[in-house]
Amino acid sequence: MCGIVGIQGTTPVNQALYDALTVLQHRGQDAAGIVTISGDTFRQRKANGLVRDVFEERHMERLIGNVGIGHVRYPTAGSSSVAQAQPFYVNSPFGIALAHNGNLTNAKELKEEQFRVARRHINTTSDSEVLINVLAHELDQQTQKLHLEPGHVFAAVSRVHEQVRGAYATVAVIIGQGMLAFRDPNGIRPLVLGKREAEEGGVEYMVASESVALDAVGFSLIRDVAPGEAVYITEQGELFTQQCAAEPQHQSCIFEYVYFARPDSFIDKVSVYGARVRMGQKLGAKIAREWEDLDIDVVIPIPETSCDIALEIAQNLNIPYRQGFVKNRYIGRTFIMPGQQQRKQSVRRKLNAIPSEFAGKNVLLVDDSIVRGTTSEQIIQMAREAGARKVYFASAAPEIRFPNVYGIDMPSANELIAYGREVEEICKLIGADGLIFQDLEDLEDAVRHFNPELRRFETSVFTGEYVTQDVNQEYLDDLNAQRNDGAKQKDSIDNSHLEIYNEGQS
Numbered sequence: 001m002c003g004i005v006g007i008q009g010t011t012p013v014n015q016a017l018y019d020a021l022t023v024l025q026h027r028g029q030d031a032a033g034i035v036t037i038s039g040d041t042f043r044q045r046k047a048n049g050l051v052r053d054v055f056e057e058r059h060m061e062r063l064i065g066n067v068g069i070g071h072v073r074y075p076t077a078g079s080s081s082v083a084q085a086q087p088f089y090v091n092s093p094f095g096i097a098l099a100h101n102g103n104l105t106n107a108k109e110l111k112e113e114q115f116r117v118a119r120r121h122i123n124t125t126s127d128s129e130v131l132i133n134v135l136a137h138e139l140d141q142q143t144q145k146l147h148l149e150p151g152h153v154f155a156a157v158s159r160v161h162e163q164v165r166g167a168y169a170t171v172a173v174i175i176g177q178g179m180l181a182f183r184d185p186n187g188i189r190p191l192v193l194g195k196r197e198a199e200e201g202g203v204e205y206m207v208a209s210e211s212v213a214l215d216a217v218g219f220s221l222i223r224d225v226a227p228g229e230a231v232y233i234t235e236q237g238e239l240f241t242q243q244c245a246a247e248p249q250h251q252s253c254i255f256e257y258v259y260f261a262r263p264d265s266f267i268d269k270v271s272v273y274g275a276r277v278r279m280g281q282k283l284g285a286k287i288a289r290e291w292e293d294l295d296i297d298v299v300i301p302i303p304e305t306s307c308d309i310a311l312e313i314a315q316n317l318n319i320p321y322r323q324g325f326v327k328n329r330y331i332g333r334t335f336i337m338p339g340q341q342q343r344k345q346s347v348r349r350k351l352n353a354i355p356s357e358f359a360g361k362n363v364l365l366v367d368d369s370i371v372r373g374t375t376s377e378q379i380i381q382m383a384r385e386a387g388a389r390k391v392y393f394a395s396a397a398p399e400i401r402f403p404n405v406y407g408i409d410m411p412s413a414n415e416l417i418a419y420g421r422e423v424e425e426i427c428k429l430i431g432a433d434g435l436i437f438q439d440l441e442d443l444e445d446a447v448r449h450f451n452p453e454l455r456r457f458e459t460s461v462f463t464g465e466y467v468t469q470d471v472n473q474e475y476l477d478d479l480n481a482q483r484n485d486g487a488k489q490k491d492s493i494d495n496s497h498l499e500i501y502n503e504g505q506s
């Protein structure tokens with residue numbers, strides 16, 4: 001679930017891109033990168049690490065230009081190597097740099113085809129490198145002239161949609177031409193468009209994964225980029241938009257609302273905060289309905305994402321809400337860390353109990369979701385160590401039983417605690433006295449409440465039905481073999497990647 005940003009401005013963009021990436025940091029903690037355009041040259045800095053560690057003053061000084069894009073990475077394909085950090089670059093046509101959020105489901109076939117048909121070499125195992133090559137090839141097919149018309153750009157995006165499957169919210173800059181952003185025909189990953197009047201005059205445009213990035217740098221939200229739509233802003237600052245998909249359908253990922261996005265963002269006209277509050281209302285009602293002899297003394301969230309949900313549950317049940325766990329603000333999100341060992345160790349480093357909130361009490365712990373069970377198992381143990389009498393557990397998302405193929409790193413069904421298990425068994429495994437999951441219908445209603453036009457969502461992790469309809473068991477077996485925890489660890493040890501890197505330029 002990476003974060004992407006792009007600005008076509010009239011003033012230097014380096015600081016704004018940096019600031020936007022820091023507020024998108026929750027979408028990817030593994031690598032960060034910025035590419036700007038200065039004259040006919042790309043300026044680039046990308047490396048593994050958090051935004052604050054990747055960009056030092058000396059890098060920022062080199063990132064000159066009024067146009068640029070940025071990326072924070074949470075790998076879901078290929079490896080965590082710096083060679084796969086984004087933006088990606090190709091030198092033809094014109095020179096293109098691209099940042100991608102999502103995951104392609106036919107990257108393997110496209111990579112072979114790019115070599116066979118377009119004679120393009122793709123150097124890494126990243127699906128995003130495949131995407132930039134498909135786009136580059138299609139732009140090249142549109143015209144042999146030195147100038148791209150918006151019509152050429154939109155025709156190329158249409159061709160991309162015809163060939164590429166999966167999730168892709170994308171922003172690219174093309175040297176001497178402009179900035180291009182587009183969203184896949186299902187709109188699985190989010191993308192917003194904003195603008196601001198520059199102090200020196202002229203309008204500056206920005207696209208980003210979440211609206212919160214616009215807020216942070218003083219841009220106002222124009223609207224969401226529609227599924228299948230492309231937005232092109234020329235070097236002269238003229239904005240063009242066009243629907244480029246033959247049959248766009250809105251089926252965005254519901255997990256953005258559950259966990260990934262920041263609560264202060266709006267995605268597809270839905271307040272993420274509002275959706276989480278509604279999730280709490282729905283789950284509170286289910287608890288009241290199903291647990292008749294309610295003996296809960298206190299409702300406690302598992303910080304950070306579940307806080308808004310837990311508060312609403314407490315209010316609905318008329319039970320006190322207490323922040324019984326303190327979060328270490330210097331530890332990032334554990335779920336998006338790359339290995340199980342690291343995730344496991346981080347829970348106790350990140351959260352600590354306040355004993356007085358647990359001693360002798362029956363507590364209801366609330367989380368937004370249970371994925372591998374890493375957090376719930378340890379946190380229940382911590383609640384007991386802190387003196388809790390009974391520990392109940394509620395999840396604002398239903399049971400997660402199927403792998404994700406659209407930009408969430410859940411490649412293996414058997415790493416998921418709910419895979420092949422019913423509630424009672426999961427309850428035993430995490431060591432709770434009672435466990436309750438949200439119903440999928442309630443979760444969908446909680447989000448749809450704010451935008452009734454959102455008729456369908458991408459909910460494959462709960463149902464096993466994949467909206468692109470191209471995911472079969474063979475694909476899932478392959479994904480599992482390549483990306484299960486053991487395979488990823490081996491990859492990071494064994495592989496050395498050819499790194500094409502232009503950092504030293506000044």
Ligand SMILES: O=P(O)(O)OC[C@H]1O[C@H](OP(=O)(O)OP(=O)(O)O)[C@H](O)[C@@H]1O
Nearest residue numbers: 304305333334335370371372373374375
């Ligand atoms: O069952 P698991 O595999 O443990 O995954 C689910 C947990 O991971 C996430 O928290 P995370 O620590 O990533 O981020 P947060 O601070 O935003 O809640 C999520 O909010 C759950 O707490």
Ligand SMILES: NC(=O)CC[C@H](N)C(=O)O
Nearest residue numbers: 001002075076077101102
């Ligand atoms: N989570 C994402 O959006 C990842 C983007 C891309 N698939 C990568 O692995 O770099």
Ligand SMILES: [Mg+2]
Nearest residue numbers: 302303304305
């Ligand atoms: Mg959490």
